[in-house]
Amino acid sequence: MPLKTVQSPLPGIFYRKPAPDQPPFKSEGDMIAIGDTIGLIEVMKTFTAVVAEEAGKIVAFHLENEDAVMAGECLYDIET
Amino acid sequence: MALEILKPGLATTVQDLGRPGYYHLGIPLSGGMDRLALAAANLLVGNDEGDAVLEAVFLGPEIRFTTDAVIAVTGADMPLKIDGVELSTWTTLAIKADQVLSFGFLKAGARIYIAVAGGIDVPVVLGSRSTYPLGALGGHQGRTLKAGDALATLPPKRAMAPGSTIAPERRRGPGTSPVLRVLPGLYWHRITAEAGNGFFDDTWKVAPEADRIGYRFRGGRPLEFVPREPPFGAGSDPSNIVDSCYPYGSIQVPGGTEPIVLHRDAVSGGGYFMIGTVISADMDLIGQLQPNQKVRFVKVTMDEALAARKDAQATAARIRASF
Numbered sequence: 001m002p003l004k005t006v007q008s009p010l011p012g013i014f015y016r017k018p019a020p021d022q023p024p025f026k027s028e029g030d031m032i033a034i035g036d037t038i039g040l041i042e043v044m045k046t047f048t049a050v051v052a053e054e055a056g057k058i059v060a061f062h063l064e065n066e067d068a069v070m071a072g073e074c075l076y077d078i079e080t
Numbered sequence: 081m082a083l084e085i086l087k088p089g090l091a092t093t094v095q096d097l098g099r100p101g102y103y104h105l106g107i108p109l110s111g112g113m114d115r116l117a118l119a120a121a122n123l124l125v126g127n128d129e130g131d132a133v134l135e136a137v138f139l140g141p142e143i144r145f146t147t148d149a150v151i152a153v154t155g156a157d158m159p160l161k162i163d164g165v166e167l168s169t170w171t172t173l174a175i176k177a178d179q180v181l182s183f184g185f186l187k188a189g190a191r192i193y194i195a196v197a198g199g200i201d202v203p204v205v206l207g208s209r210s211t212y213p214l215g216a217l218g219g220h221q222g223r224t225l226k227a228g229d230a231l232a233t234l235p236p237k238r239a240m241a242p243g244s245t246i247a248p249e250r251r252r253g254p255g256t257s258p259v260l261r262v263l264p265g266l267y268w269h270r271i272t273a274e275a276g277n278g279f280f281d282d283t284w285k286v287a288p289e290a291d292r293i294g295y296r297f298r299g300g301r302p303l304e305f306v307p308r309e310p311p312f313g314a315g316s317d318p319s320n321i322v323d324s325c326y327p328y329g330s331i332q333v334p335g336g337t338e339p340i341v342l343h344r345d346a347v348s349g350g351g352y353f354m355i356g357t358v359i360s361a362d363m364d365l366i367g368q369l370q371p372n373q374k375v376r377f378v379k380v381t382m383d384e385a386l387a388a389r390k391d392a393q394a395t396a397a398r399i400r401a402s403f
Contacts, residue, residue, distance in 0.1 A: 007185060010090065010138050011370045012288045043138060043371055044091060044291040068372040071138060072185035 001079045003059060008050070008069045012043030016065040024065070030058050038076065041069060056080035082149055082196065085229040086180065087142035091291075094200050094219035094231075095193075097130035099208035103348045109328055110210035110218065110344050113191055113292060113367025116396055117155035120246055121195035123403050124152035124172045126238035131199030132209035134225075137191050138370075140183025141225065145175050149233065150197035150240060154251070156189025156368060170251055172244040189368040197236035212345055214293065250399050252364070258375040260341075260362045262331065263385050267321060267353040271336075275304040279339075279355060280379050287338065288371040292345040295366050296338050297375065303336035303355070314351065321353045329358040331377075339377075341366055361388035 008014065016024040016039050025037050032038065036052045059077040063069060085092075095118065098111025112118035112135055119129035134141070140158055153160050153169045160169050161182045167173055169192075175181060183192070202209050202220050211219025220229060268276065282300030289296045305318035313322040319336050326332065326342055332352035333339045341358050343366060358366065359380060369375065380388070 009185065011186065011372065012138075013371070043288050045289050046090070048090065070370070070372070072187065 001056075004054065004056075004078050004080055005074045006038075006050075006053075006076050006078060008041060008071055008073045008075050010041045010043055010048060010069075011071045012041045012069060014063045014065075014067050014069040014075065015040040015042065015047075016061070016063075026058055028058055028060055032056060032058060032078070050075060052078075054078060054080050082145060082147045082233045083200075083231040084144040084146055085141060085225050085227055085231070086144055088225040088227055088229070089136045089141035090139040091213075092134055092136040092141045092225045093211035093213065094132050094202050094225075095135040095210045096132045096208055098210055098344065099206050099212070099218065102206055103328075104325075106348050107206065107215065107217070108212060108345050108348065110208065110212045112193060113344055114155055114193070114364040116252055116364050116392075116399070117191070118193045119396065120170070120251070120399055121152050121154040121193040122199070123399065124154070124170070124240060124244060124246065125150050125195045125197040126236060126240040127195060127197065127199050128237065129400070131195070131234075132202060133196070133200060134194040135191055136183075136194065138186055140186075140192060141194075142180060142182045143194075144180050145177060146230075147177050149175050150236065150242070151175050151181065152195050153192050154195075154246075155192040157187040158189075158192050159184030159187070168245065170246045170248075172240045172242050174242045186370075190370050191367055196233050197240070198234040201232040201234045214345060246399060246402065250395075250402065252395060258365060258369060258373060260366065260375055260377050261359045261380045261385065261388060262356040262377045263359060263380055263382060264356040265330065265354045268355065270305055270308075270318070270321075270353050271355065272304045272306060275301075279303065280377055283374050283376055284339065286369045286371050286373045286375065290369065290371060292343055294340040294342045294346055295369060296340045298338045300339075303333055305336060319353050320351050323349055323351045325349045326354065327357050329360065329363055330354040331356055331358065343367070359385040359388055361385070361392035
């Protein structure tokens with residue numbers, strides 16, 4: 001199965017949880033569908049959802065919750 | 081109509097060189113955050129330097145052109161594509177009706193300027209076409225662009241041959257080392273000498289909140305204030321003052337913790353002390369800073385600030401003279 005790496009469209013702070021006291025949107029090993037929210041990127045007081053553009057299985061996250069992220073940086077790997 | 085916005089990007093607005101003259105009424109300057117890049121984009125398409133362009137931050141828009149046009153993109157390092165084919169930035173390009181302009185991931189810097197021959201045709205409000213989104217003033221309906229928006233352009237003024245370019249050494253790109261020169265301000269006496277030195281010694285990081293209103297920095301030591309009885313009208317926090325005017329570029333430090341440099345869409349006054357003012361020559365550089373980027377502040381004198389302003393004007397004049 002081909003492995004694909006999804007990059008961040010924006011610089012900012014990457015959040016894997018919808019709120020500090022909530023579980024992560026997705027974890028390694030989860031199956032995801034097109035349109036699923038994988039995380040949030042905060043920049044300029046705006047939270048932009050990172051939405052899956054392909055379905056598959058999340059193999060690995062490259063960033064932890066609240067890590068700083070640059071545009072183009074790898075967010076997660078997916079098996080499609 | 082000439083431009084159809086397919087994807088708006090994160091916060092794309094119509095901007096020109098701004099709306100000076102109303103700051104005392106609370107209406108900010110607005111206009112491009114990187115004025116040199118904005119002027120360069122205009123010159124590349126045969127416009128006047130201050131014609132209206134699109135400013136996009138961090139994420140490029142996707143735009144379908146409904147008529148043939150001449151365009152140029154300057155500013156941040158972001159791959160530019162026409163119908164998926166990568167082409168040069170800082171260069172005059174011809175785009176045909178039905179072709180789509182799009183962008184790759186941002187590589188360096190923060191803001192791109194998309195100029196179209198003739199300039200973007202939105203109503204002039206208080207002498208400017210710039211958008212001030214917080215005040216719903218100017219630009220396209222006073223707001224950032226949305227998918228489905230249609231924008232018209234004015235008739236081109238001068239023909240520019242496609243392929244015209246600004247030599248790389250004349251571009252002041254995002255690669256410039258982010259050292260921001262600061263003239264200490266009227267409230268300098270409010271902090272201890274040690275805190276003043278610490279501000280200039282520490283390395284600061286751009287906070288994700290940074291936007292057109294102000295650029296916030298964190299990571300340096302908190303400021304220590306000289307004890308005082310709050311004067312009548314000032315709040316009780318040591319960083320409070322009796323309300324005062326906030327100049328463009330002034331650095332307020334609410335609570336003494338995170339400096340905020342006020343930029344093009346800033347409020348014009350309030351009750352936070354200001355440590356100083358970033359010199360005008362370095363304000364464009366702030367407009368190209370990304371979140372998490374490290375910067376340092378350097379103290380300068382008024383003479384050094386004026387010399388830097390002359391240098392910045394000479395840089396702009398060299399670009400102008402190359403056309």
